[in-house]
Amino acid sequence: MFVRWALLLVLGLVSWATAKSSTGDSVLVILEPNLDKDNFSIFFDGLREKGYDLTFRSPKDTHPPVLEHEHAQFSHVILFAPETKIFASDITPQSLVTLLSKNTNLLIALSPKQTPLTSLAPEFSLVLPPPGTPLISHFPERDTPATVIPVNVSSSSPILTQGLAPVWFSGIPFSLQNNPLLVPILNAADKGGEGLWAGSQLGLVTGFHALGGPRVTWVGGVDIFSDEYIQKEVAKGVESGNEQFIADVAAWTFQESLALRIDSVSHRRLNETEPRETYTTNDQLVFSTHISKYNPETAAWEPYSGIDDLQLEFTMLDPHIRTSLPPVPGTPGEYSVTFRAPDRHGVFKFVINHKRKGWTHLQSSTVVPVVPPRHDEYPRFLSAAWPYYVGAISTSLGFFLFSALWLAGDDRESKKTKGSKTE
């Protein structure tokens, strides 16, 4: 125990982080008094190793406050207060939602008891079971009580590393309603639960991607983070996947992983280099954007070309053009497309609206006017008009020829030809 603390002190002194969040390092951990901090030491030490500053307080303390003068004091808040019925005045469902609007990420643990947080969960489209009904499963056969359940981790979520061993879970499930911002992370096993609350439709750990960027993760029970569950074996000689699982969940919640952003957006005509203030109908337009992904190891935003289904809309009330925005092969992070502006004039927008579960929402809108051609921009010398060109030119030529013949052929007029010899 002491060796571990000494080792961590050394690591802390070195102080270069192996993984940092893209939105900040300060974390407030609201830990209720009947939970022992040492019981979560592996989780918290893991966070410290990554470079986060943890500040601990209990739910009833007023200092440090999460929100002071409408400013968020911390970048991330961990709420391990699943059984606290009364919080300090700065923690209310309303203040937690305000924190979200200040781009603060939240990690919230629930329990079968009813607390102020159970009234906040439905706001995130989670339906909680009645109080006092934890998740129960009698399968698989094991020597732990029925409320302590090993849950298989599905391999389809981009948030979790592949091939995780089953994780130990104890707590409540919740039912997910139809909200596109919900990101399921861990669902109950097929044979979990009884009666109405049964099966893999139940969420145990669910993320929520709020508009504007911050992420909230709702966890059905705080024990999944505990050292005891991390060290418990799921099968003979097989460690549980809890440690990696909670590290992945924390990384996603604190906006380390799957964090994207649009660096720049530009538009121009096909054979030009600078953007114009207005474009003409039927112009060939080139739209390009640079997108980066946050790399937690280097703590930097790096160009990312891995989005293969990015889409661009050229919209005036309705999208007139909807086309894919493929990555440019030579340049990392650049996505570009060339298309013809529609035959309508008006004020259009280049719209990128890319929402995928777990990934940051990419949204960008650039307004650009499209005007009809000026009087000298229409095509000239059309091949369909050659009879008319020939007719007009032949008339002029005929006139000159006729004048020449007239002036040359008349003997009476020969003296006065010089004056009237027009061209």
Added chain:
Amino acid sequence: MGPKAPAKQPQQVASQSIPATPASQNALDSLWKAYNDTTSSRLKTVDAFLVFLMLSGVIQFLYCVLVTNFPFNAFLAGFASTVGQFVLTASLRSQVNPANRAEFKEVSPERAFADFAMGSIVLHFFVFNFLG
């Protein structure tokens, strides 16, 4: 023209076998001969120009109606060119024709030609501007 017509009739019937009735063919022929004999070479030049302009206009009009009227401004310019030039040339012919001397006392042939030339220049300027 009158006294000549009966004398020509037997020649026409004997020498040619034609689908047109002898009378109309005779009339066209005599018209052509009379025209040939009575008009001066100067007026014939004018008439040739007029015929050319009419043909050009007809061709452009048929193209517009039968094939396409795109681009319409080019059709208007080309057609107006021939029609306008026709009008100016016809005016020149009537002013210069010695048979009309009584009507155009104060307009000398030189003045008529000068007017014709000025009008034509202005017409062609507008036509090429509108031709696109």
